[in-house]
Amino acid sequence: MLTIVLEDGFDGEPVEVTVDGRTVIDEAGVRTDQRIGVAHAVQVPTPAGPFDVAVAVPSRSLRATHRIELPTDTSVGISILAGAVVFRSSPTDFTYA
Numbered sequence: 512m513l514t515i516v517l518e519d520g521f522d523g524e525p526v527e528v529t530v531d532g533r534t535v536i537d538e539a540g541v542r543t544d545q546r547i548g549v550a551h552a553v554q555v556p557t558p559a560g561p562f563d564v565a566v567a568v569p570s571r572s573l574r575a576t577h578r579i580e581l582p583t584d585t586s587v588g589i590s591i592l593a594g595a596v597v598f599r600s601s602p603t604d605f606t607y608a
Contacts, residue, residue, distance in 0.1 A: 513557045513585060514604055515564065519543055520591030521550040524570040528589070530555055531562045547607045557581060564589075566596055 515528060521541040528536035535555045543550040557579070565576040566589050575596035579587060588599045 512554050513564075513579065513581075513587065514552065514554050516552045516586065516588045516605060517541055517543075517550040518588045518590040519548050521568075524568055526551070527567045527569075528553075529565045531558055549607050564598070568596070 513530070515530075515535065517526060517528075517536070521543045523540045523542045525539050526536060526541040527534060536551060536553055538551060541550045559581075561578060561580050563576050564579055564587055565574070567574045568591065571591070571594075573591065573594075573596050575598070577587065577598035577600070579600060582602075586601045586604050588601075588605055590597045590599075
């Protein structure tokens, strides 16, 4: 399983996230909760071996892809910072205040 967390920088726009081409998030109004730095989270089954996580924010013309290497990466955080998509991955789940 992979935990995908949309984190900072989302401001009510549509967001689509795919894992190896399969849509896992398709939300119309993603907005970051500033108290905890999270906009949306989902756990998804993953294919064996390395795979790609892609995000698209069409209203901002943003698209980016991040390669995930399992089993070392079990969580991926996606943020929009300074007008760019930023990924972070971790072998453990993230914690939020």
